[in-house]
Amino acid sequence: MSRRVAITGVGAVTPLGVGAAALNERWAAGDSGISDGLGRCADFEPTDHLSRRVARRTDRFTQLALVAAGEAIGQAGLDEASYDRAEVGCVMGTGIGGISTIEAEHAALREGRGKVSPHCVPQMMANSAAGALAIEHELRGQCFGTVSACAAGANAIGAAARMVAHGDASACVAGGSEAAITELAMAAFAEMGATSESGISRPFDRRRDGFVMGEGAGAMVLEDADTAESRGARILGYLTGYGSTADAHHMTAPEPSGEGAARAIAKALGDAEIAPGDLAYVNAHGTSTPLNDRSETEALKAALGEEAMRIPISSTKSAIGHLLGAAGAVEAVATLGALRAQVAPPTLNLEEPDEDLDLDYVPGEAKPLPLNGHPPIGISNSFGFGGHNVVLCIEAAA
Amino acid sequence: MTTAIKDQVTERVTSALVEFGEEPENVKPDSRFEELDIDSLDLVELAQVIEDEYGIEVTDADMDKIKTVQDVADFVSQRQS
Numbered sequence: 001m002s003r004r005v006a007i008t009g010v011g012a013v014t015p016l017g018v019g020a021a022a023l024n025e026r027w028a029a030g031d032s033g034i035s036d037g038l039g040r041c042a043d044f045e046p047t048d049h050l051s052r053r054v055a056r057r058t059d060r061f062t063q064l065a066l067v068a069a070g071e072a073i074g075q076a077g078l079d080e081a082s083y084d085r086a087e088v089g090c091v092m093g094t095g096i097g098g099i100s101t102i103e104a105e106h107a108a109l110r111e112g113r114g115k116v117s118p119h120c121v122p123q124m125m126a127n128s129a130a131g132a133l134a135i136e137h138e139l140r141g142q143c144f145g146t147v148s149a150c151a152a153g154a155n156a157i158g159a160a161a162r163m164v165a166h167g168d169a170s171a172c173v174a175g176g177s178e179a180a181i182t183e184l185a186m187a188a189f190a191e192m193g194a195t196s197e198s199g200i201s202r203p204f205d206r207r208r209d210g211f212v213m214g215e216g217a218g219a220m221v222l223e224d225a226d227t228a229e230s231r232g233a234r235i236l237g238y239l240t241g242y243g244s245t246a247d248a249h250h251m252t253a254p255e256p257s258g259e260g261a262a263r264a265i266a267k268a269l270g271d272a273e274i275a276p277g278d279l280a281y282v283n284a285h286g287t288s289t290p291l292n293d294r295s296e297t298e299a300l301k302a303a304l305g306e307e308a309m310r311i312p313i314s315s316t317k318s319a320i321g322h323l324l325g326a327a328g329a330v331e332a333v334a335t336l337g338a339l340r341a342q343v344a345p346p347t348l349n350l351e352e353p354d355e356d357l358d359l360d361y362v363p364g365e366a367k368p369l370p371l372n373g374h375p376p377i378g379i380s381n382s383f384g385f386g387g388h389n390v391v392l393c394i395e396a397a398a
Numbered sequence: 399m400t401t402a403i404k405d406q407v408t409e410r411v412t413s414a415l416v417e418f419g420e421e422p423e424n425v426k427p428d429s430r431f432e433e434l435d436i437d438s439l440d441l442v443e444l445a446q447v448i449e450d451e452y453g454i455e456v457t458d459a460d461m462d463k464i465k466t467v468q469d470v471a472d473f474v475s476q477r478q479s
Contacts, residue, residue, distance in 0.1 A: 053419020053435065118442035 005161045005239045006228040007394070009078065009221035010333045011071025011175075013064045015039035015214055015320045018049075019071060023330065024337030027319045028345040028366045037199020038181055039214025039321025057119050058132055059098030060179035064217035064326070065129035066136060069173050073137055076221035078171060081231055089141035089172035090134045091160045092219075093152025095325030095384070097126030097145075100182050129177050129217075141169045147325075149384030150285075151244075152176050154328025154392055157220060158242035161392075164222050171227075175219030176329035186213060192252065196288060201322075202349035203286035203315035204293045204361045211287040214321030218330030237336045240377070241274070241393025243267025252385045254291055258299025261381065261389040265303035268379055268391035276307035280369040281344050281378035283335040284361075286315025287322055296381065297357050299389075312344035312369065314362040319348050328382035332392050339376040339396035342369045403478060404471040407452075411470045414447050415440075427468040448474060 012019065015033025016026040018041075026033070033039055046055040046063040049070070055063060069092070073079060078088070101123040105116040122128055127145035134143045142163055146155040153176020160174030189195045196210035222239055229235065245267065247260040254261070269276065285296055300308045316327075316334045323330050338345055343366050350363040369376050375396045382390045412425045418440045425434065431441065441464075445456040448470065454477045464470055 051419060056417075056419060057439075115446065118439045118446075122439070 003165045003167060004225035005164045006223050006225035006235045007220050007237045007239055007336060008223050008228050008233040008235055009072035009074070009076030010219070010236065010336060011068040011075070012216065012218045012330050012333045013041055013044055013068045014216040014323070014330055015041055017043050018067065020333050020337065023334055024341065027316060027334060028341065028343055030346055030348060030365060031319065032348055033320045034201060034212055037196065037212060039212055039323070040181060041216050057123070059101045059123040059128065061094055061098060061177045062129045062132050064179055064215065065092055065175065065177035065219070066132055068177065068217035069133050069175055069219035072219040072221045073173060076233060078173070078221050079137060083170050085138045086140045087170040088139045089160060089163050089169040090130050090139040090143040091146060091156040091172060091174045092130040092133060093146035093148070093156035093176035093325050093329065094126050094129060095149045095152055095178050096180050096185065098124035098128060099180050099185055103182050103184050133173060137173070139173060141172070148388040148390070149386050150322065150324050150327050151382040151384035151388040151390040152325035152328065153218060153330065154332065154380065154382035154390035155244060155388070157239065157329060157332055157392055158244055158390060160222050161239040161242055164224055171221060171223040173219060173221055175217060176326040177217030178324040178326040179215045180324055181213050181215050189213065194289065200349055201288045201318050203284065203288045203318050203347055204354065204357050205350045206352040206354040208288040208290060208293060210289050211317065212321035214323045216320065216323045216330055217326050218333045220329070220332060235397045237339065237397050238395045239392065240395050241268040241272030243271060243391040245389045247387030247389065249387055251387070254295040254383060256295050256298070258295040258302060260387065261296060261299035261383060262302035264389035264391040265299060265379065265381070268393045272393040274377060274393070276304040278377050279304070279307065279311050279379060280371060280376040281335065281338055282311055282313040283331050283338065283378060283380040284313050284315045285381040285383045286317055286347065288317060292383065293357060296383070297359060300359060308359055310370065312360050312362045312367060314344050314347045318350065328380070328390060331380045331382065332394065335378050335380040335394050336396065338369070339378050339394060342371065342376055343367070344369055400475050400479065403475045407471040407474045408467055410447070410451060411444065411467045414444055418443065425467065428466055430465050452478065
C-alpha cells in the first residue's frame with residue numbers, strides 16, 4: 001500500500017450487545033451471545049438509535065449497519081472532520097441483503113393484497129446499507145456494496161483500505177451487516193447441512209456440526225494516516241495488509257488443502273511487509289463446520305509454517321455465531337480489540353480437540369498475546385461460499 | 399355528510415403521515431407535502447392507503463394534483479359522492 005491507512009473508529013452491533021466494547025469485553029470474558037441455537041441481536045431496538053422515519057424505511061440489515069457505522073463515525077469524529085465530503089467513501093458488505101423484506105413483501109403479495117410496499121426495492125437491495133449510510137452522514141465519495149457471502153465484510157474493508165491508500169478517498173467508512181435469521185434463510189442453510197443441528201458453536205472441536213446463524217454489523221473508519229494525525233484524530237490502529245483470492249474449486253466446500261486461503265494469508269502478510277514471526281494473533285474464520293475448521297488449519301500451517309504452532313488463534317464465532325456478510329467486519333473490529341488489549345479472546349466450547357487440528361486455538365479462556373517489542377499485529381481470516389478467501393492484516397497503534 | 403367524510407379522511411391521512419415519520423405538530427390540513435418530510439415513495443404509500451381504505455382507484459395523474467392533506471380529503475369525498 002502506498003499511503004498508510006489508519007483506523008480511527010470502530011463500531012459493532014452483535015449478539016453480545018450494542019457497541020464494540022460489548023463485543024470485545026464480553027468475548028474476552030468468555031461470555032456467549034448465542035441463545036437457543038441462534039446469535040440474535042436481542043438488545044437491538046432500531047428506534048433507540050434511529051428516527052422512526054429511517055427505521056420504517058430500512059431493512060434490519062441496514063438498521064444494524066447504520067448503528068454500527070454510526071458508532072465508528074462518532075468515535076472517529078468523522079462528521080465534524082473538515083474533509084471535503086466528496087473525498088469520503090463508504091463500502092458496506094452483506095451476504096444476502098434485505099431478505100426479511102423480500103420474504104415479508106412476497107408473502108403480502110401472495111396473500112392477495114396484490115401489491116407490495118413502495119419501499120420494497122430500496123429496503124431489499126444489497127447496497128442499501130451503503131446508500132443509507134452515505135445519505136445519513138453525507139459521504140459523497142465512492143459508495144458501493146461488496147457481495148462475497150461470508151467474506152463480504154472483509155472485502156469491504158480491504159476495498160476501502162485500497163481506496164484510501166491509493167488516494168481515491170481521504171477517508172472511508174467500511175464494514176458489513178447481515179440480518180438473515182429468517183424462515184427462508186434458516187431453512188436454506190439447514191437443508192444444505194451448513195448450520196449446526198446441536199445449536200452449539202464449537203470451532204475446531206471434534207464434535208462440531210455446523211455454524212450457528214447470527215446477525216449484526218461491524219464497521220470501521222479508515223483514513224489516510226498523515227491526515228488523521230494532523231487533524232488530531234485518535235488513531236486506534238492501522239490496516240496494513242489485504243489479501244483476497246479464490247479457490248475456484250466448489251461453490252460451497254472449501255478446497256481441502258486450504259491452498260487459496262493460504263495464498264490470501266501470504267498476500268496479506270506480503271502487503272503488510274511482515275513475516276509470520278511478526279504475528280501476535282490470528283482471528284480465525286473458525287465457523288464450527290467440519291470442513292472449514294480443517295481446511296483453515298491446513299491453510300494456516302501452509303502460510304505460517306512453524307509459526308502457526310506458536311500464534312494464538314481464536315474464533316469470534318464461538319461467542320456470537322456466524323454473522324455471514326457481517327462476520328469479516330465484526331471480526332476485524334474484534335481483532336483490533338484483541339490487539340489493543342493484548343489479549344487473545346477464547347474459542348468457546350472447544351473441549352475435545354480433533355485429530356490434526358493441533359494449533360493453539362485458545363480454548364476456554366483468554367490468554368495474553370505473545371509480544372515482541374512492537375505494537376501487536378494480527379490477521380483476520382474470512383472465507384465465503386463461492387470460494388472467496390479474504391485476509392486483513394491489522395496493527396494496533398503504539 | 400361530506401364534512402364528516404372529509405374530517406375522517408383528514409384524520410386518516412394525518413395519522414398515515416405521522417406513521418411515515420412526520421412530527422404530528424407539523425401536519426395541518428393545508429400543509430403541503432413538499433414542505434413536509436414526505437417524498438415520492440411516501441406518496442405512493444399514501445395512495446395505497448387511500449385505495450385500500452376507501453376502495454378508490456388512485457392514478458398517478460390523481461396524485462399529481464394532490465398537494466395537501468385537504469386535497470386528499472376533497473378527492474375522496476368527491477369520488478365517494
